[in-house]
Amino acid sequence: MNRSRLRLLILCEDQLHQAFVERLADRWDVGPRQRKVKAAPHARGSAAQFVLDNFVGFVKSWRSQHDANVGGIVVIDGDEHGLLRRRQQLIAKLAEAGEAALDRNDPRFAIVIPCWHIETWIAWLCGHRPIDEQTCYKPDDPQGSEVGRKIKKGEYSARIAVESWARPSSDEAMHVPSLAASRAELRRLGVRD
Amino acid sequence: MLTRVSICNYACFAEMELVLPRRLLLVGSNGSGKSSLWQVLVALQDVIVRGRDVAEVFPTRSLTRWQDHGGIQAFAIDVQCGADIYAYALELQHDPARLTASIHCEQLRRGEQLLYENRDGEVRIFGDEPRVDGLPHTTFPFGRKRSFLPDIEARPDNTHIMAFREALGDLWLIKHSPAQLAPTSAEEAAWLERDGSNFASWFRGVLADRPEVGSLLNEALRPTLPGLQRIAFEKISPKVRELMLHFRTDAHDYSVSADELSDGQRSLLLLHGLLVGAFNRRVVAFLDEPEIGLAPHEMQPWLAQATAALEQHDGQLFVISHHPAVIDYLAPERTIRFSRPGGGPTRIDEVTLETTGGASVSEWLSLPWVYEAEHE
Numbered sequence: 001m002n003r004s005r006l007r008l009l010i011l012c013e014d015q016l017h018q019a020f021v022e023r024l025a026d027r028w029d030v031g032p033r034q035r036k037v038k039a040a041p042h043a044r045g046s047a048a049q050f051v052l053d054n055f056v057g058f059v060k061s062w063r064s065q066h067d068a069n070v071g072g073i074v075v076i077d078g079d080e081h082g083l084l085r086r087r088q089q090l091i092a093k094l095a096e097a098g099e100a101a102l103d104r105n106d107p108r109f110a111i112v113i114p115c116w117h118i119e120t121w122i123a124w125l126c127g128h129r130p131i132d133e134q135t136c137y138k139p140d141d142p143q144g145s146e147v148g149r150k151i152k153k154g155e156y157s158a159r160i161a162v163e164s165w166a167r168p169s170s171d172e173a174m175h176v177p178s179l180a181a182s183r184a185e186l187r188r189l190g191v192r193d
Numbered sequence: 194m195l196t197r198v199s200i201c202n203y204a205c206f207a208e209m210e211l212v213l214p215r216r217l218l219l220v221g222s223n224g225s226g227k228s229s230l231w232q233v234l235v236a237l238q239d240v241i242v243r244g245r246d247v248a249e250v251f252p253t254r255s256l257t258r259w260q261d262h263g264g265i266q267a268f269a270i271d272v273q274c275g276a277d278i279y280a281y282a283l284e285l286q287h288d289p290a291r292l293t294a295s296i297h298c299e300q301l302r303r304g305e306q307l308l309y310e311n312r313d314g315e316v317r318i319f320g321d322e323p324r325v326d327g328l329p330h331t332t333f334p335f336g337r338k339r340s341f342l343p344d345i346e347a348r349p350d351n352t353h354i355m356a357f358r359e360a361l362g363d364l365w366l367i368k369h370s371p372a373q374l375a376p377t378s379a380e381e382a383a384w385l386e387r388d389g390s391n392f393a394s395w396f397r398g399v400l401a402d403r404p405e406v407g408s409l410l411n412e413a414l415r416p417t418l419p420g421l422q423r424i425a426f427e428k429i430s431p432k433v434r435e436l437m438l439h440f441r442t443d444a445h446d447y448s449v450s451a452d453e454l455s456d457g458q459r460s461l462l463l464l465h466g467l468l469v470g471a472f473n474r475r476v477v478a479f480l481d482e483p484e485i486g487l488a489p490h491e492m493q494p495w496l497a498q499a500t501a502a503l504e505q506h507d508g509q510l511f512v513i514s515h516h517p518a519v520i521d522y523l524a525p526e527r528t529i530r531f532s533r534p535g536g537g538p539t540r541i542d543e544v545t546l547e548t549t550g551g552a553s554v555s556e557w558l559s560l561p562w563v564y565e566a567e568h569e
Contacts, residue, residue: 032494
């Protein structure tokens, strides 16, 4: 794949995912004309099911692209399932549909699973401490409400988070292992940190 | 930031209140009231910033047909500027016999503090610092046909009124009509007309202030107008300039007037001009069907750039659309659907993933039976 001509098809859950992955794409010089995003409508609860329901169709659509420079990124929160189980859920969807499994080393496809959810990564990258992957950071959650409110007010945002993407903290893998794992996943696409 | 709008007794709105988030997508059937909401904000901006007569912008025929409030029509908006929340309310009295409207009461508050009032033909200005006795700093008689807010001069003791008026001035209400875009400009214009017709004059003014915006527009349009080299104004008389686009093909250089572009290309010119010329600061943009004339692949890139620019400057974006690419790009934010069950007053419902049953909003909206309740 010619990295300077990278094109991206993106499937994600919600507006925060969309903003986060689009700011990352901007960082990789994959501009708005080189990407196509599909995200769930605003949801009262989790939109993870939207990604699970659309995953097979998304993979088929990506596989049908005749341009080898088209990469695929799927973003789905780990929520209570965690990284490994969420990944297995996606893989199981392909198997159920009789679709060939994804090659884990395919340099054109990345599965990104923020745990607990994308708010965890945004708060971590915006410098909030302490952060862990067991807390839900929604405004109405008793434990994570401070982060949730800051994201809602725009104090923490996808844009600010991605600005510090290139400077991972030394203790990132300990506190936010899903983020460290996703960096490796995305590097396979040939994009810079 | 515009945080709330409320409308009573206007067109298809009997009583309507809407809390406005940072991004909002408005969908619904034709005639369901989406553009009427846009029109109310146009009229309020005309009254508060441009000094137009209320009778012109709120004609008596704009009263709701199916209810009688004694000819009273009311509007209110909340605007947040930093930590301050400004609440503006306008109450009009219509005279159905003479078909005219006049201001019954107009108020501007900052939190609980009254800053300005125009009641029954008397204007009272309280200024930034309220008097100990609670009385206004200034009181004088004024006609009921228009607001005095546009006439208030900026002074150190009325900074709050100015902040509110400037915030309303930075409300970009656009419903462009590509065919109306005039290629020539006799002078710079401070405002972009809502139909985009004076784009050339407005952009000429932008370039006079910020010449670098010309190359930004070139860069923005180059991927969509193949061969584009530069956009420039050419002198066709001592005052008049024509907006020209210069192209290069393999062997030839050629120029075309903005007038010679297709409708879709004019839409692109206007939308990208707006992006580079206006979205570089905190603004509120309310676009009514921005997709007019555009090829399907053009909307998502423009929306991606617009939302990124507005996010960077803490701006706001409201979009009315029937276009699947626009709808599905903005639906992850917040979507409201306008409908008029049985042809009555407008009803507003939030559309969520739960509403659509897991489908995309555009897919859901394309189902004819979604609209059955409107015809019962």
